[in-house]
Amino acid sequence: MNTVSAHVVPDLNTRLTDVIDATEAHVAPTDHHAVFPVEALAALRSTGLLGLLVPTAHGGLGGRVRDLVTATQGLGRADMSVAMVFAMHCQQTAALVRYADPRLAAALLPRVASGELYLASVTTEAGKGGHLTTAHTRLAGSGSLLDIDRFAPVVTGGTHADGFLVTMRAPGDATEHEVSLVYAGREQLKIQEAGDWQPMGMRASHSVPLRLTGRVPAHQIVGPPGRFHEIAAEVFGPLAHIGWSAAWLGTAAGALSRVLRMLRSPAGRERFDVTSELLLTRLSRSRQRLDAVHALLQQALAAVESGADLSRPPRQLLLNSLKITASEQCLAAVDDLVEAVGLRHGYLKDSPTRLELAVRDLRSASLNYHNDRLHLADGRLALRDQGVTFA
Structure with missing residues (x-):
């Protein structure tokens, strides 16, 4: 890259x-x-x-x-x-x-x-969720100007964005897999909020549904028209899985750090027995999960930095495995901590450990481009790699 x-x-x-x-x-x-x-x-x-x-x-x-x-x-x-x-x-x-x-x-x-x-990303669409490489809504117009009329049920930070990268079906008789990526500036659009944002976690992302309408010059198509799948394979997919996993790992690591600082504080030593085998085992499991995610993240990062062809099955499997593993293990690591420190510091909102917030936020991770969808893709990729090679 x-x-x-x-x-x-x-x-x-x-x-x-x-x-x-x-x-x-x-x-x-x-x-x-x-x-x-x-x-x-x-x-x-x-x-x-x-x-x-x-x-x-x-x-x-x-x-x-x-x-x-x-x-x-x-x-x-x-x-x-x-x-x-x-x-x-x-x-x-x-x-x-x-x-x-x-x-x-x-x-x-x-x-x-x-x-x-x-910049905000507009890839979700009613009826297809966050599936990157298909689009129902078509770019209209021809020649030097293109018309955008696009509804998206989830646009992270969209009401505060200065520009948008929007996936839409290419003009003409394009199929749903002939997707273009087009840039539109806030000044080129009419932006309407189409709903509220009241989720369990990730509340500050303010990922409200938006309708975007406007007209842009044709040179604002990013990459070859109708070939967004190339951008998805080389940039969007890899950076999504690496960036998201880094965010999840940071969230879980921050939670563990706050718990450890609390346990080692004078007040923590009075409340908790830091020689307890059960407490030590739960701390160990939490740290082990995070070390495993960190190792997989570093391996995926090295594959991306190498400049190798990321479309090869072993590398796609690695990147998908990173996303799936990080989304599951970071949440599990924080859940270990909730069990370790109990109701007062694991479940209540006013604890300085902020475990309650971390659990709510991390519960979204498996849903963010759903793990089930990635497992289906990985099953197909596994069939293409009969030698079981590794990136």
Whole structure:
């Protein structure tokens, strides 16, 4: 992938700390009211982290996918909603970097780098869920202008986005698998909220349903018309699974860290017997799950950074396995912690461990491009790899 670079991101940890501080200060109210974390987005803009994957030639930080993983894990320790918002924005950025028309890239990437342009993804559609490589709604128009009329039941951060990457069926007689990716700026669209957002977890992602209508120039199609499946295979899929898994791992690791700090504090030592075999066993299981996810994430990251063909079955299986495993094991790790520390610090909202929030947020992970769908795909891929080779 072209996001790989030898460039070292300047002051990544300092930039990240500023965003984490802004995030931590508003975790409780954004979750309680199910509102978008505008303070965290402002910090992502001001620190330049929105431009993490934008090449330095366009004014960005020139970061690698590995930097995305580092930043997303760090944000996940503070708030999984913010981590997911950030990871999905970077996924959109990577698609523009690799596939945008030169005119479009020149117009958009400096704005992303400066923090002016936060990107949202519009891939869900009524009747197909989040399935990436099909579309029911068709782009209209021909020649130099294209008309967009698109409803999406879930658009993460959409009401605060400055631009959108939208999947739609290509114009003409295209089939549902001939999907185009088109960029539309907020100024080019009429945006209508079509419902409310009151979920169990991931409340601060503010993933409301939206209807987008407008007209854009034809050069705002990203990549070859009707061939979004190539972008999905090379950018959208890999960065989704890696970015999401980093967010989930960060969330679970943050929960474990807060539990350990509580147990080692003077008050914790009075309340808990840290020599208890049951407590130690549950802590061990939680840590073991996270180490396993971390190892799989690093393996998948190495495969992506290698520049190898990601469409090969062993690599697709690895990336899908990462998503499935991370979504299940990070939730299980936090559940281990709930059992370890009990009702007061595992189940109640006012505990400094924030385990209750972590459980609610992580319960969404298996549903985010459903694991059942990935298992079906992996079964077909396994049949194509009779030698059982590994990426």
